[in-house]
Amino acid sequence: MSKIVRKIRPSEYWRIGEHESYFSDMSLMGLHLHKIGTHFIHFKKGEPNRIEYRMEVTKKKSISYEQIDLYEENGWEHVTSYQYFHVFSSPEESNAPEIHTDPAEQAYxxxxxxxxxxxxxxxxxxxxxxxxxxxxxxxxxxxxxxxxxxxxxxxxxxxxxxxxxxxxxxxxxxxxxxxxxxxxxxxxxxxxxxxxxxxxxxxxxxxxxxxxxxxxxxxxxxxxxxxKMDTYTLPQEDIGLPIVRLADIEQNPLLKRDEYYIDEVDWANRYSTNWGIFAPVQYEVDESGIVEDKVWLDDGSTYSPTITSKVYKLTFQSLVEPLISDLIKWHSYEKEMDLYIERKHATLDKLMVYEENGMKKIVAAKGDVVMYVRYIGYAEFDLIIENIAQKLATSAEK
CATH class of the missing domain: 1.20.58 (Methane Monooxygenase Hydroxylase; Chain G, domain 1)
Incomplete structure (x- = not known):
């Protein structure tokens, strides 16, 4: 059985004369055209011999048996076809007459x-x-x-x-x-x-x-x-995620979970993982709590703090600033964007904070890690920021 050698098929199939010349030169190296595929040209390895090739273009993707028989009677053997192009071959020494002798007729x-x-x-x-x-x-x-x-x-x-x-x-x-x-x-x-x-x-x-x-x-x-993408119920114990936990912010032993299960996942207390070329480590986390002996000051309902975190460990540190800007835009109404204040922090590279009506939003960065936090509750801003700084310091070192 003849060995098949595959070579990448040149993409510009319409260069008819160059393809014919290429096939002929390959035959001198003992590689004789066998098949033209979508990505590869298949050659059969054999004895070096100068073979002439001609490419015929037809109106349809198939070529009639009558046309093949006519060309073979004139010394041109059908080798292979690819879409509208059909290749015929003839040994140079046979001096077979040209398939087309009138260029104007071939144009049709x-x-x-x-x-x-x-x-x-x-x-x-x-x-x-x-x-x-x-x-x-x-x-x-x-x-x-x-x-x-x-x-x-x-x-x-x-x-x-x-x-x-x-x-x-x-x-x-x-x-x-x-x-x-x-x-x-x-x-x-x-x-x-x-x-x-x-x-x-x-x-x-x-x-x-x-x-x-x-x-x-x-x-x-x-x-x-x-x-990489999945969602899990967030365990109550620390599992080493680079996120701010609600219990660390509230510091209240009476804090309990406010649960909401769908398909065995507590979506009120869950964490989701994701992956991307520009951020191979991504987390999105929600936690919801309830303190039954404490109430909201505005309406007297049971105190139910929540926290949402998003963490991105970036491939390129140059994405940090624009990502912070986009996170603020994405998680803000138009008027809120102007209310963010930049604060200085001893260990954070960037810190943007927002507070209104009991809602606190923080976007912070250290090294190549960016964190967004939205918290609703009565915990102090500085406590949240210090927790963020601690988690970012650990993440940036990894």
Missing amino acids: TLQQLSKILLVNLIAMSLIVPLSIGLLSATWFLDGTPVLRLVEGRMIQQSIMGIILLYYVYYSIGAARAIRSLKRDLKEGKAINHHAPWQNSLHKNSVLPFIFFGVALVSTILPVMQLI
């Missing part, structure tokens, strides 16, 4: 392909602005693009948008090249079957690698997020 074989490529280009041109518009709105409409980047919600969609843009670029190149080739043929300029191929085909062999890499990342990202 490209007519249908040219129309198909134009229709594809028009369709892509309509889809792309809509897709880009939706992506842009999702990224920037609420003014928190860094938060979306860090949480990884839109990265896969953005990668798909990049792939879509690449297809538009690719479609434009294909349509223009086929149109140019058709024009040259009509003017009597025959295809150069021995055109230099090294520069253009090698260059375009890199694109499938890039495309494969982007597609692989696009596939891996959601899988990684699914693996």
Whole structure:
């Protein structure tokens, strides 16, 4: 059995003369064309021999048996087909007559392909602005693009948008090249079957690698997020999470949990994990408590403090400042944003605080770790800040 050697298929399939020359040069190295796939060209390893190749373009993806028989009668054997392109071969010493002797007549074989490529280009041109518009709105409409980047919600969609843009670029190149080739043929300029191929085909062999890499990342990202993303009931004891605990803030032995179970998870006292390229460690935590012998001063109802925390350990420290800004925007009404005050702290790199009507919001950072805390209750601000500083100091060292 002949050994099959696979080589990356050059992406610009419309370079007919260069492909024919490439296949012929491979035959001199003992690699004879066997099959053209989506990403790879398959060669059969054999004895070195100069083989001439010709690529025929048809209106449909299939080629008729009658046409194959006609070419074989003239010394050209059908090797393989890929979409609208069909490859024939003939040993150089057989001096088989050319498949096409009239370039102007050959130009008509490209007519249908040219129309198909134009229709594809028009369709892509309509889809792309809509897709880009939706992506842009999702990224920037609420003014928190860094938060979306860090949480990884839109990265896969953005990668798909990049792939879509690449297809538009690719479609434009294909349509223009086929149109140019058709024009040259009509003017009597025959295809150069021995055109230099090294520069253009090698260059375009890199694109499938890039495309494969982007597609692989696009596939891996959601899988990684699914693996890392989960929600659990938060144990009452300390399990080493870099979060501020409600019991540490309230410091009241009568504090009990205010529970709310759905599907065996206490959503009033839960922690969720997440993962992203730009923040591989992420936590979101809610805790709710109740002190039965204590009441809210404004309405006399039972005192029920709550705390919500979000923690992000970032890949790049340069994201700290913009993430803090986006967290403030995301968790604030428009008027609240102006009420945040920056405070200095001995161990924190950044500290932004807000207080109104018993609600306290804090966004703090140390090193590459950012924490957002929203607390409703009567604990002192300084106590909350010191707890945050302690947790961030531990996280930043890891």
